Amino acid sequence: MVREWDARTASSAEIASLLDTLNAVLAADLPQDPPWRESSLREYLTEVMPGQRRISWVAQGEPAADGSPGAILGQVHVLLLGDIGVLEVLVHPSVRRSGLGRELVRVAARRVYQEGFSSIGAEVVGDTPAVGFYEALGFTREYVETRSVLDLSTVDWAELAEMAGGIGAGYHLEFHPGGPPDELIEAYARAKAEVRDIEDGELRPSSYDAQRLRDSLDCLHRRGMKPYIVLALHEQTGEVAGLTEVVVPAQHPTRADQYDTIVVQDHRGYGIDRAIKARMLIELRSAEPELAEVQTWNAQANEAMLKVNAELGYRPDRDWCEYSVDVAELVHRLDAAR
Ligand SMILES: CC(C)(COP(=O)(O)OP(=O)(O)OC[C@H]1O[C@@H](n2cnc3c(N)ncnc32)[C@H](O)[C@@H]1OP(=O)(O)O)[C@@H](O)C(=O)NCCC(=O)NCCS
Numbered sequence: 001m002v003r004e005w006d007a008r009t010a011s012s013a014e015i016a017s018l019l020d021t022l023n024a025v026l027a028a029d030l031p032q033d034p035p036w037r038e039s040s041l042r043e044y045l046t047e048v049m050p051g052q053r054r055i056s057w058v059a060q061g062e063p064a065a066d067g068s069p070g071a072i073l074g075q076v077h078v079l080l081l082g083d084i085g086v087l088e089v090l091v092h093p094s095v096r097r098s099g100l101g102r103e104l105v106r107v108a109a110r111r112v113y114q115e116g117f118s119s120i121g122a123e124v125v126g127d128t129p130a131v132g133f134y135e136a137l138g139f140t141r142e143y144v145e146t147r148s149v150l151d152l153s154t155v156d157w158a159e160l161a162e163m164a165g166g167i168g169a170g171y172h173l174e175f176h177p178g179g180p181p182d183e184l185i186e187a188y189a190r191a192k193a194e195v196r197d198i199e200d201g202e203l204r205p206s207s208y209d210a211q212r213l214r215d216s217l218d219c220l221h222r223r224g225m226k227p228y229i230v231l232a233l234h235e236q237t238g239e240v241a242g243l244t245e246v247v248v249p250a251q252h253p254t255r256a257d258q259y260d261t262i263v264v265q266d267h268r269g270y271g272i273d274r275a276i277k278a279r280m281l282i283e284l285r286s287a288e289p290e291l292a293e294v295q296t297w298n299a300q301a302n303e304a305m306l307k308v309n310a311e312l313g314y315r316p317d318r319d320w321c322e323y324s325v326d327v328a329e330l331v332h333r334l335d336a337a338r
Pocket of ligand 1 (some may be wrong): 128131
């Protein structure tokens with residue numbers, strides 16, 4: 001049975017059942033990824049940025065003989081933002097290839113269509129059943145990034161300390177757990193805005209003006225995701241010359257996510273990328289003792305950044321693809337296939 005579902009008001013048993021399904025999916029499709037925990041999972045599924053909406057549906061199994069509710073065997077949600085709906089779908093490995101994934105997408109796509117959105121996007125992990133699934137539904141690949149993972153137990157900390165110190169004269173580094181301090185928000189947003197024009201096609205969320213940045217940090221905190229930031233400040237102008245952001249999610253605190261790393265055009269060639277990332281790892285080592293790995297996503301064309309990541313010890317893991325489809329076509333195709 002597929003029904004609309006709101007994580008905000010769902011019972012704890014439903015949240016726990018969804019977590020079981022998510023972890024069964026990870027064990028089947030991404031066995032090297034750490035299982036998720038229940039901490040802040042409800043908030044993770046509920047909280048959104050201002051102006052965004054998330055709508056969810058679940059597929060629930062039959063009630064047990066004693067009347068207790070059936071397990072959550074599948075889930076789909078769409079995040080409505082701008083003019084696009086971003087879709088995520090999960091089906092428990094024990095009930096795959098029976099049409100449930102297709103049915104979940106059909107229900108979500110109809111709503112996205114009714115809400116007047118024209119396209120649907122989805123992140124698809126390379127080498128998993130999701131590739132064949134989305135392609136069978138008519139989605140096409142827009143963009144591919146590589147996910148790389150750094151195992152902190154392999155890091156040479158002395159070498160890293162040297163990298164962190166190897167920055168050109170006239171710059172200094174600052175570490176800010178929780179996000180940039182208020183007095184640097186404007187300069188921070190300016191650094192992000194400049195690079196926006198240069199590096200297109202980012203998969204990670206990014207914020208380019210001060211208010212949007214505050215909203216985005218606030219949303220991360222509400223979702224149980226702790227941001228850490230290292231900045232390179234240009235001493236002469238007080239400008240943010242470079243920044244790197246890592247988020248430690250309460251849901252999988254042993255593996256952190258690298259968000260943006262940016263070195264502003266005028267400040268390239270001074271070792272800032274290497275130094276800010278090295279300093280970040282050193283800081284995380286003491287701030288987050290449970291942390292064992294960091295994962296990052298890079299465009300395959302971004303050779304300079306891939307080179308620095310390789311020096312730090314990141315190992316390429318998988319393709320991470322962005323797919324999209326025209327909503328009207330998808331609704332038509334799925335309705336016709338019923
Ligand atoms: C992708 C997923 C939702 C598919 O669910 P499902 O219920 O098995 O899908 P369906 O049975 O509706 O399949 C519909 C069509 O998709 C295609 N498809 C599905 N799985 C496929 C696979 N493993 N290989 C090739 N094609 C596949 C087929 O064409 C299938 O039709 P068919 O069975 O008649 O041939 C499911 O595998 C899943 O949850 N994957 C994890 C998704 C995810 O986001 N993971 C994130 C962490 S890895």
